[in-house]
Amino acid sequence: MGEYALANIYQYKETAQKSAELLGVIGDIMNVRKRGEKPLAYVHTYGCQQNVSDSEKIKGMLYTAGFEFTEDRNEADFILFNTCAVREHAEDRVFGNVGALKNIKRRHPSVIIALCGCMMEQKSVSDRIRKSYPFVNLVFGTHSISRFPQLLFEVLVNSKKIIDNDVDDNTIYEDIPTLRDKSFKGFIPIMYGCDNFCTYCIVPYVRGRERSRESAAIIDEVKSMVAAGYKEITLLGQNVNSYGKGLKEDITLSQLLQRIDEIEGDYILRFMTSHPKDCTHELIDTIANSKHISKHLHLPFQSGSSRILKKMNRRYTREKYLDIIAYAKEKIEGLSLTSDVIVGFPGETYEDFLETLSLVKEVEFTSLYTFIYSRRPGTPAAELPDVVTDEEKGKWFTELLKTQEAIAAKRCASMVGSVERVLVEEVNEKYGLLSGRTSGNIIVEAQGDESLIGTFRDVKITEARNWILRGEFI
Numbered sequence: 001m002g003e004y005a006l007a008n009i010y011q012y013k014e015t016a017q018k019s020a021e022l023l024g025v026i027g028d029i030m031n032v033r034k035r036g037e038k039p040l041a042y043v044h045t046y047g048c049q050q051n052v053s054d055s056e057k058i059k060g061m062l063y064t065a066g067f068e069f070t071e072d073r074n075e076a077d078f079i080l081f082n083t084c085a086v087r088e089h090a091e092d093r094v095f096g097n098v099g100a101l102k103n104i105k106r107r108h109p110s111v112i113i114a115l116c117g118c119m120m121e122q123k124s125v126s127d128r129i130r131k132s133y134p135f136v137n138l139v140f141g142t143h144s145i146s147r148f149p150q151l152l153f154e155v156l157v158n159s160k161k162i163i164d165n166d167v168d169d170n171t172i173y174e175d176i177p178t179l180r181d182k183s184f185k186g187f188i189p190i191m192y193g194c195d196n197f198c199t200y201c202i203v204p205y206v207r208g209r210e211r212s213r214e215s216a217a218i219i220d221e222v223k224s225m226v227a228a229g230y231k232e233i234t235l236l237g238q239n240v241n242s243y244g245k246g247l248k249e250d251i252t253l254s255q256l257l258q259r260i261d262e263i264e265g266d267y268i269l270r271f272m273t274s275h276p277k278d279c280t281h282e283l284i285d286t287i288a289n290s291k292h293i294s295k296h297l298h299l300p301f302q303s304g305s306s307r308i309l310k311k312m313n314r315r316y317t318r319e320k321y322l323d324i325i326a327y328a329k330e331k332i333e334g335l336s337l338t339s340d341v342i343v344g345f346p347g348e349t350y351e352d353f354l355e356t357l358s359l360v361k362e363v364e365f366t367s368l369y370t371f372i373y374s375r376r377p378g379t380p381a382a383e384l385p386d387v388v389t390d391e392e393k394g395k396w397f398t399e400l401l402k403t404q405e406a407i408a409a410k411r412c413a414s415m416v417g418s419v420e421r422v423l424v425e426e427v428n429e430k431y432g433l434l435s436g437r438t439s440g441n442i443i444v445e446a447q448g449d450e451s452l453i454g455t456f457r458d459v460k461i462t463e464a465r466n467w468i469l470r471g472e473f474i
């Protein structure tokens with residue numbers, strides 16, 4: 001079990017009090033039902049940081065109800081999978097793993113099995129769960145997290161299956177307790193949902209409309225994390241560049257970052273994800289002039305072909321993307337760039353793919369998150385003819401990976417001999433080395449004592465291993 005730090009116990013609102021009371025009752029019921037000394041919860045998270053952050057809230061509620069946490073689902077009294085719908089492969093994995101829970105339920109009929117997250121917002125999925133996985137007790141969507149205490153309470157008291165994914169509640173609840181996975185780095189969602197409707201993407205359908213948190217709540221949360229000793233804080237949103245839209249206060253992401261940057265302390269501030277269509281010069285200047293913001297920009301380009309970008313509804317061209325990159329490289333010293341890219345979007349030709357490849361060579365990203373297009377029923381792109389074979393797409397994909405590996409290796413090799421400030425994060429079990437990240441998000445490994453975890457250290461880089469660096473603590 002990781003280290004847990006409990007933050008933000010209920011602040012206000014009647015609903016919160018109701019939830020807090022319910023959590024007490026749930027705790028009492030679970031104390032009677034539990035198999036061991038304490039009721040144990042197993043929470044597994046698939047997907048992106050947004051899901052990790054949601055799981056931290058659910059764990060916060062479970063902790064408040066008196067649960068402890070286990071990594072072993074066999075001994076758990078409550079099992080939860082927080083699921084991701086972004087690609088078909090992700091969904092297949094979840095169905096496989098849920099199927100395997102049947103045996104646990106057979107051996108321990110009292111265990112409560114729950115599924116939540118993006119996948120569960122799709123009716124086709126909840127119908128399949130209802131029909132084919134009768135041992136699942138509770139299904140709830142991303143809009144129902146604040147209702148989790150009520151839902152669990154109903155499952156426990158009425159012993160009936162509950163599916164709660166029909167809600168379109170876009171309220172932001174500030175009153176949910178958070179149990180962070182780590183005590184030195186953590187996420188803060190600054191907005192929820194997405195309004196961009198990129199034609200390949202399921203996220204807007206499962207996460208709902210874009211909505212921002214009030215800046216005061218975010219700033220308070222940053223302050224409390226810095227005061228609690230957090231060294232890295234990542235602001236989250238599907239498109240953080242449109243932060244502030246729809247709020248009563250007049251504020252942009254750049255202004256929010258500037259206000260946070262004024263908070264004193266030894267910490268690094270990250271944010272993701274930026275959308276190129278809204279990535280302003282003001283934002284880049286803010287990064288360049290800040291004290292705490294990492295010199296790192298994650299700016300997904302998805303495709304290097306303007307023709308494909310148009311079909312993706314990305315609302316920028318290759319040229320516009322390269323203009324932003326050029327400005328960022330000019331202004332931010334030591335800038336590290338990362339990105340997301342999709343290979344094999346319907347209608348993409350090899351010529352389009354070559355434009356992706358040439359963009360990758362031109363920009364020289366530190367690292368890339370590469371995906372083969374996955375058809376998502378319900379999205380516009382799912383209706384487009386897709387004639388390139390999987391085998392062909394696989395070849396393009398390999399070509400892209402090789403190109404990026406060579407770029408990353410060259411970059412890492414050029415860093416040998418330099419001294420990097422690294423936030424030490426964990427032990428790499430395989431090599432028995434400590435592992436951490438630079439401000440530019442490059443992984444660095446070095447021999448050292450576990451007590452260094454959660455601290456910033458200077459490391460002299462001695463060796464480059466493809467996209468990972470090795471070095472010695474100074």
Ligand code: SAH
Binds near residue numbers: 341375
């Ligand atoms: N909001 C972020 C990230 C969303 S999901 C953004 O806009 O950048 C993370 C990544 O998954 C996307 O950037 C995209 O590269 C990839 N992705 C999304 N839908 C996909 C699909 N249907 N097939 C393959 N990759 C996909």
Ligand code: SF4
Binds near residue numbers: 194203
């Ligand atoms: Fe999906 Fe596009 Fe929204 Fe990102 S910006 S979550 S890719 S729709």
Ligand code: F3S
Binds near residue numbers: 049086202203207
């Ligand atoms: Fe997956 Fe949902 Fe994130 S679909 S990528 S977990 S927003």
